[in-house]
Amino acid sequence: MTILTLGIDLAKNVFAVHGVDEAGKPALVRPEVRRNKLVELIASLPPCLIGMEACSGAHHWAREFEKFGHKVRLMAPKFVAPYRIAGKRGKNDANDAAAICEAVTRPQMRFVPVKSIEQQAELFVHRARQGFVQERTAVINRIRGLLSELGIVLALQPTTVRREAHKVLEDLPGWCNVVIGDLLGELTRLDGRIAEYDTHVRHMAQHDDKARRLMQLAGIGATTASAIVASVGNGLEFKSSSQFSAWLGLTPGQHSSGGKARLGRITKAGDSYLRTLLILGARTVLNVAASKSDPVSRWAIKVQDRRGYWRAVVAIASKNARMCWAALRMGEAFKVPA
Numbered sequence: 001m002t003i004l005t006l007g008i009d010l011a012k013n014v015f016a017v018h019g020v021d022e023a024g025k026p027a028l029v030r031p032e033v034r035r036n037k038l039v040e041l042i043a044s045l046p047p048c049l050i051g052m053e054a055c056s057g058a059h060h061w062a063r064e065f066e067k068f069g070h071k072v073r074l075m076a077p078k079f080v081a082p083y084r085i086a087g088k089r090g091k092n093d094a095n096d097a098a099a100i101c102e103a104v105t106r107p108q109m110r111f112v113p114v115k116s117i118e119q120q121a122e123l124f125v126h127r128a129r130q131g132f133v134q135e136r137t138a139v140i141n142r143i144r145g146l147l148s149e150l151g152i153v154l155a156l157q158p159t160t161v162r163r164e165a166h167k168v169l170e171d172l173p174g175w176c177n178v179v180i181g182d183l184l185g186e187l188t189r190l191d192g193r194i195a196e197y198d199t200h201v202r203h204m205a206q207h208d209d210k211a212r213r214l215m216q217l218a219g220i221g222a223t224t225a226s227a228i229v230a231s232v233g234n235g236l237e238f239k240s241s242s243q244f245s246a247w248l249g250l251t252p253g254q255h256s257s258g259g260k261a262r263l264g265r266i267t268k269a270g271d272s273y274l275r276t277l278l279i280l281g282a283r284t285v286l287n288v289a290a291s292k293s294d295p296v297s298r299w300a301i302k303v304q305d306r307r308g309y310w311r312a313v314v315a316i317a318s319k320n321a322r323m324c325w326a327a328l329r330m331g332e333a334f335k336v337p338a
Contacts, residue, residue: 003028006050006070007101008038009093010058016093017041018101019048031094043068051104053077053096054112062114073104074112110247113237115230122204122230126223129197130273136190143183150176162187201226210234213327216336218296219281219320227274234328241322248275250318266314275317282316 002021006028009016013035019028033041038061042050047069052058054074062072083106084091084099103109115123140161144154152168154161162184169180205211205222214225238244245251249269255262268275286304289297296319304312327334 003045003048005101005105006042006045006048007097007099007104008050008052008061009096009100010052010055010061011093014093016097018094018097019045020101026098029094031097039064042070045070047071049073049104051075051100053080053100058112059115059120063117066114072114073109074114075100075103075109076112079103079109110243111237113232116233119230119233122226125197125200125204126227126230126273129194129201132190132193132197136187136194139183139187139190143180143187146176146179146183198223204230210328213331213334214324217320217323217327219278219285219316220324221281224274224277224281225324227277228324229328231271231274232328235325236329238325241325244325245318245321248278248321250275250278250314250321278317278320279313282313282320285316285320286312 003019004022006017006019008018015033015035015038017028017030017033017038018026021027028045030041042065045068048071050062050065050070050072052061052072052074054076058074062074065072080096080099080103083103084095136158140158143161143165144156147154147165147168150172152164154164165180165184169177169184172180202222205215205226208226208229210229211222211225214220214228215222232238232244235244238247242251246267247270249267249272251266252263253265253267255264285296286300286309289300289304296316300312300316303315307315327336
């Protein structure tokens with residue numbers, strides 16, 4: 001049995017497999033493959049192209065299949081859906097596998113880089129840290145909401161919430177004092193956890209050559225550099241810096257027709273975590289640009305004067321993303337802008 005391309009619809013316990021031969025005819029159709037039998041099935045096949053949707057566990061399976069000499073490609077689910085619709089197929093696992101098998105062979109398909117176990121380990125740290133940050137924000141908002149019921153309105157700034165909540169804590173009646181006290185204690189605990197994970201992130205960035213190279217750029221700190229390296233490695237999956245910026249959702253969406261170019265808001269596609277970090281770094285660059293005279297700062301001020309603050313922030317974030325890609329691809333040959 002000669003299998004040229006294989007599509008696998010991933011799941012928790014039951015997987016669907018669809019393989020085609022050189023003529024594009026179905027040669028292996030397994031609508032139900034148990035989890036403990038999947039590796040055995042893939043190992044029995046000659047090296048071929050395997051396509052899967054990027055989802056939970058996809059990178060693990062990609063690493064496992066590559067051990068048997070297969071070429072594995074991961075795709076965003078939204079890029080696979082049109083191939084199921086084009087074939088007028090209903091939505092089920094077998095049809096999803098067939099659509100994946102067809103989509104992975106398209107020459108213009110964009111793929112998700114397969115992450116190594118080291119990259120995923122670093123992303124574990126980032127995901128945990130981000131979860132603690134979100135929990136801390138929720139606790140702060142809960143404190144503000146509860147105190148507003150007592151007529152105590154606090155500003156949005158976290159430092160203000162902490163200071164003012166401690167000031168009024170002793171004056172709160174009964175259970176109000178207990179609840180706000182517990183929430184302030186939880187806030188202190190989360191502050192400690194976030195500080196601990198910030199230390200982990202700095203340690204990872206300082207011990208990685210690629211991350212240290214990225215941190216030489218304005219607006220790229222340890223958190224951003226470590227997250228980019230852990231997400232894309234050397235950036236080999238991207239043909240150009242513009243493609244990397246588009247993958248992050250930092251390029252405007254196009255609504256062009258009849259020879260007229262119409263550009264809208266940025267697409268906000270791709271990894272929202274990386275995009276947020278780049279935007280925060282760009283805000284820092286723009287806020288201090290007025291006091292600097294380097295080419296990037298002068299350019300940022302001109303963009304702000306011409307297009308406004310937030311468009312300038314997005315432009316800086318997009319430029320930083322492109323320079324990060326260049327730094328990853330060129331390595332030591334990359335020269336940091338003056």
